[in-house]
Amino acid sequence: PDETLKVDGSVARNTSQNDFRNVNTYLVSTIPDNSGARVQTNNRQGEKTQTSLHAEYNTPLGDDQLTLGAEINGEDNTVDSYVFGPGADDASLVVNPLLTDEFRSHQTVSALYATFQREITPRWTVLAGLRGEMLRLTTNDLTYTTEGKITYSRLNPSLFATYVISPSRRLRFSYTHRQQRPEAADLNPHIVYSSDTSVERGNPGLKPQESDTLEARYEFNGKTLNYGLRGFWRDDSRTITTVSQVVPDPQGLGNIVTESMRVNWRPQNTSGISANFSKQ
Numbered sequence: 001p002d003e004t005l006k007v008d009g010s011v012a013r014n015t016s017q018n019d020f021r022n023v024n025t026y027l028v029s030t031i032p033d034n035s036g037a038r039v040q041t042n043n044r045q046g047e048k049t050q051t052s053l054h055a056e057y058n059t060p061l062g063d064d065q066l067t068l069g070a071e072i073n074g075e076d077n078t079v080d081s082y083v084f085g086p087g088a089d090d091a092s093l094v095v096n097p098l099l100t101d102e103f104r105s106h107q108t109v110s111a112l113y114a115t116f117q118r119e120i121t122p123r124w125t126v127l128a129g130l131r132g133e134m135l136r137l138t139t140n141d142l143t144y145t146t147e148g149k150i151t152y153s154r155l156n157p158s159l160f161a162t163y164v165i166s167p168s169r170r171l172r173f174s175y176t177h178r179q180q181r182p183e184a185a186d187l188n189p190h191i192v193y194s195s196d197t198s199v200e201r202g203n204p205g206l207k208p209q210e211s212d213t214l215e216a217r218y219e220f221n222g223k224t225l226n227y228g229l230r231g232f233w234r235d236d237s238r239t240i241t242t243v244s245q246v247v248p249d250p251q252g253l254g255n256i257v258t259e260s261m262r263v264n265w266r267p268q269n270t271s272g273i274s275a276n277f278s279k280q
Contacts, residue, residue: 105184
């Protein structure tokens with residue numbers, strides 16, 4: 001009666017299309033070709049397909065509880081960005097190869113995990129977990145015929161403990177280790193056009209962000225009154241952040257252009273206290 005096996009799968013597909021048309025009128029310009037109205041259009045199409053298969057087995061071991069699980073998550077991405085112009089009018093626009101890009105990526109994350117729960121004493125309950133992940137990511141820039149491949153494995157431990165002070169009062173403690181993985185588009189080194197004054201460039205050397213979190217929580221749950229106090233500390237290494245810098249105009253129009261890129265930045269620590277209170 002206490003032994004269960006759950007299996008589920010899902011497929012999700014999302015498509016998007018964005019069209020932009022920019023018209024700049026130059027009254028004064030140091031570049032001879034920039035005079036009067038300059039028209040530029042941008043067509044960006046994207047498609048993402050996500051598949052998931054997950055199985056989990058749960059069984060009691062005496063008074064303890066054991067959970068074993070496995071899952072496979074796949075993601076296929078297609079992003080096509082076409083920039084036309086600039087030109088004097090819409091009829092004269094041609095493809096701008098510098099700012100046009102066709103990008104493909106395929107990502108598979110395979111994971112095995114286990115959790116074990118034990119009641120050490122009538123007041124203390126401990127839950128320990130370990131999750132192993134393997135990531136395989138391949139990218140293909142059709143415009144520049146460049147391919148990339150990233151493969152790595154990670155172990156993520158976790159530990160949770162609960163101390164029962166009374167039927168209405170509890171102390172909870174937890175530790176977790178997690179990663180924040182970069183998106184495939186963050187790894188594409190080609191320039192992606194956002195506007196006349198903004199471009200984005202990927203970083204092929206971007207690594208996942210590692211995070212360790214410690215939490216302690218006091219809870220009171222009464223019939224009409226509930227409140228809690230939570231303290232936490234989080235340490236992030238290889239923090240993923242966005243940096244921007246002014247670069248020469250990729251179109252050669254003399255505009256002030258900002259280029260943004262995701263990078264691994266310095267470590268950071270976060271700590272704090274939060275409280276909640278509710279009464280009927």
